[in-house]
Amino acid sequence: MSTSTRFVTASPASVPLPSHSPLPAPAKKRPAPLLLLGYAVVLLGGLLMLMPFYFMFVFATHTNSEILSVPPPLWFGSAFMDNIAELLRVLPYFWNNLGWSTYVALAVTALNLFFCSLAGYAFALLDFRGRERLFGAIMATMLLPGFVGMVPTVLTMSWLGWMNEHRALIVPGACGALGIFMMRQYISAAVPKELIEAARMDGCGEFGIFVRIVWPLITPALGTLGLITFISSWNNFMTPLVILRDMDRYTVPLALRALQGTGQTQWGAICAGAAVAVVPLLIIFAMASRRLIDGLTAGAVKS
Amino acid sequence: MKTTPSKWSQPRNWAPYVFVSPFFILFGAFGLFPLVFSIYLSFHTWDPAAGLAAMEWVGFENYLYALQSDDWLRASLYNTFWLALVSGLPQHLVAMPLAYFLHSAFGRWRNAVVGTYFLPFITSSVAISLVFSTLFSKDFGVVNATLASLKDAPLLGALMPASNIDWAQPQYTKWMISFVVFWRYVGWNVVLYLSAIQTIPKDVLEAAVMDGANSWQKFVHVVLPLLKPMAFFAVTLTIIGNLQLFEEPFILTSGTGGIDQAGKTAAMHMYSVAFTDGDFGTASAIAWLLFMLIAVATWLNNRLLGQRD
Numbered sequence: 001m002s003t004s005t006r007f008v009t010a011s012p013a014s015v016p017l018p019s020h021s022p023l024p025a026p027a028k029k030r031p032a033p034l035l036l037l038g039y040a041v042v043l044l045g046g047l048l049m050l051m052p053f054y055f056m057f058v059f060a061t062h063t064n065s066e067i068l069s070v071p072p073p074l075w076f077g078s079a080f081m082d083n084i085a086e087l088l089r090v091l092p093y094f095w096n097n098l099g100w101s102t103y104v105a106l107a108v109t110a111l112n113l114f115f116c117s118l119a120g121y122a123f124a125l126l127d128f129r130g131r132e133r134l135f136g137a138i139m140a141t142m143l144l145p146g147f148v149g150m151v152p153t154v155l156t157m158s159w160l161g162w163m164n165e166h167r168a169l170i171v172p173g174a175c176g177a178l179g180i181f182m183m184r185q186y187i188s189a190a191v192p193k194e195l196i197e198a199a200r201m202d203g204c205g206e207f208g209i210f211v212r213i214v215w216p217l218i219t220p221a222l223g224t225l226g227l228i229t230f231i232s233s234w235n236n237f238m239t240p241l242v243i244l245r246d247m248d249r250y251t252v253p254l255a256l257r258a259l260q261g262t263g264q265t266q267w268g269a270i271c272a273g274a275a276v277a278v279v280p281l282l283i284i285f286a287m288a289s290r291r292l293i294d295g296l297t298a299g300a301v302k303s
Numbered sequence: 304m305k306t307t308p309s310k311w312s313q314p315r316n317w318a319p320y321v322f323v324s325p326f327f328i329l330f331g332a333f334g335l336f337p338l339v340f341s342i343y344l345s346f347h348t349w350d351p352a353a354g355l356a357a358m359e360w361v362g363f364e365n366y367l368y369a370l371q372s373d374d375w376l377r378a379s380l381y382n383t384f385w386l387a388l389v390s391g392l393p394q395h396l397v398a399m400p401l402a403y404f405l406h407s408a409f410g411r412w413r414n415a416v417v418g419t420y421f422l423p424f425i426t427s428s429v430a431i432s433l434v435f436s437t438l439f440s441k442d443f444g445v446v447n448a449t450l451a452s453l454k455d456a457p458l459l460g461a462l463m464p465a466s467n468i469d470w471a472q473p474q475y476t477k478w479m480i481s482f483v484v485f486w487r488y489v490g491w492n493v494v495l496y497l498s499a500i501q502t503i504p505k506d507v508l509e510a511a512v513m514d515g516a517n518s519w520q521k522f523v524h525v526v527l528p529l530l531k532p533m534a535f536f537a538v539t540l541t542i543i544g545n546l547q548l549f550e551e552p553f554i555l556t557s558g559t560g561g562i563d564q565a566g567k568t569a570a571m572h573m574y575s576v577a578f579t580d581g582d583f584g585t586a587s588a589i590a591w592l593l594f595m596l597i598a599v600a601t602w603l604n605n606r607l608l609g610q611r612d
Contacts, residue, residue: 038404045401046419049490053422055445056434068443071452115325122322131319138326141334145597147547147570148590151577152337152344172333175326206318235427237550242578253429260433260557267437274430281426289418292425297494 056278059271067267083272090259090269093248097255098276104169104251105233111174112229113222119175120183121214125196135184142177146238154242164245169236179225182298186221187214224295227284234281252277345587365588376589378564379572380596385477386552386568387545390484395538398492399530403522405493406500417497420490428487432554435483439470473565480552480566487551488544492537499533500526535608542604546597549574569593
């Protein structure tokens with residue numbers, strides 16, 4: 001908020017020039033080769049960003065001896081099913097692992113959608129004492145580094161008898177601070193307060209208002225929050241690492257990690273497993289990259 | 304609006320508290336309690352197998368042990384700061400001009416380019432670190448093959464190593480980890496800086512053009528100063544994130560820290576003290592020492608970049 005006002009005061013009171021082209025005028029005067037060089041560097045950087053994904057898919061389709069040849073294969077091969085078979089030989093429970101990852105991510109997502117929007121609604125539209133202070137406290141918890149609680153979290157879970165249980169991955173993360181922030185921002189912009197008042201006049205209960213009036217109006221934000229929550233749960237590694245003990249209960253990142261250091265490293269199988277873990281994320285990103293980026297940076301931009 | 308006790312019979316007065324309570328219940332049980340218990344633990348020695356009764360108060364002994372006798376802690380802290388700097392600083396040095404360039408010279412392709420740079424941020428760090436350990440392998444890795452093929456290129460060729468680099472050797476491990484961390488987070492910073500640049504009013508930049516500034520001068524004298532608040536925020540996130548680096552080095556060194564523990568970070572050290580050695584008291588002390596270092600680094604950053612001018 002203070003930043004935007006600073007921007008305005010920083011703008012000099014000179015006569016604003018009407019700009020007809022989307023490019024600033026001097027860009028045309030700039031020597032073209034330099035601009036081309038800029039484009040080339042950005043393009044190369046982009047390729048560098050995509051390269052690991054490309055080789056992951058290429059290696060996933062090659063046998064180990066093909067990958068170990070010099071130069072390494074640059075185009076797709078035909079050994080994908082062999083690599084999956086090898087993956088299942090080393091990780092006999094890989095499909096279970098995939099199932100557990102999906103189950104945990106869906107459960108965390110469903111709980112976050114409900115609890116975060118409920119709290120976000122209260123913070124956005126309801127009047128109650130201590131509202132700002134409670135909201136500030138929630139935001140402050142985002143600054144706490146996670147690793148400090150790692151050891152006592154394990155002890156807490158073992159006291160609860162939740163070691164090796166997937167609920168230890170689901171329940172603690174069922175209502176994230178970032179989600180509450182996102183939902184508050186969206187609800188205060190998208191849901192008119194008069195609507196709430198009117199529904200209350202008509203005798204609608206507080207929870208009824210939330211379910212029948214607010215929910216239908218905030219589906220876009222729920223979609224974004226759902227995707228973000230799903231992705232971060234899908235990628236979570238540290239909590240499963242200290243909680244889950246049995247291989248048949250592992251989530252995918254933990255199972256993939258078990259591929260390391262099992263005698264002769266099976267690079268093709270590793271890349272096939274990594275591809276299986278990454279493909280759902282790539283699909284989500286291809287469909288909703290703009291929403292994901294906007295959602296993830298919303299907190300940074302608004303504050 | 305004043306609330307009197309009699310109004311509490313109406314649901315609309317207590318409903319908000321019910322609505323926001325799940326966060327506080329969950330945070331209390333799984334966030335706050337472990338933190339407080341961790342402080343308590345750091346002042347005790349304890350064999351977890353013997354149960355809670357075996358806990359023994361030792362004062363600052365865990366802290367003193369960690370600071371004075373734990374050579375691996377010192378080494379891992381050095382590694383952590385090395386990695387934080389070498390992987391963190393370039394992210395910002397690249398992201399700021401890149402965001403400006405994307406803003407000023409890319410039309411409808413901007414979103415596609417931003418998406419490409421952002422993609423690594425959302426992918427599984429474990430999966431991608433496994434792929435990178437393939438790419439960085441000594442004899443057949445794509446990275447070494449690329450370096451070798453560049454040897455014949457003009458100018459660049461002289462910079463290329465004569466033989467394949469063994470990235471598992473201590474002097475190279477940190478560079479490999481830094482590259483992966485840079486690769487993963489640079490796009491995130493591009494997006495942050497881009498969003499800040501997009502809030503700069505057009506007439507500010509146009510006024511600079513009127514004064515005869517070229518693109519570079521505009522970037523240095525107009526855009527950079529206005530990016531300072533966002534730079535403060537983004538650098539803070541990098542400091543907090545990089546000083547607790549765990550997953551990338553853990554996977555890239557197969558959980559061992561690498562030869563001579565060259566790639567072992569402080570968070571990894573804490574993990575192995577707790578779960579390999581079973582010394583929960585010292586691990587908690589290490590966690591709080593690291594927490595204090597993060598707090599100091601954040602404070603220094605606040606002094607450096609966060610000054611309200």
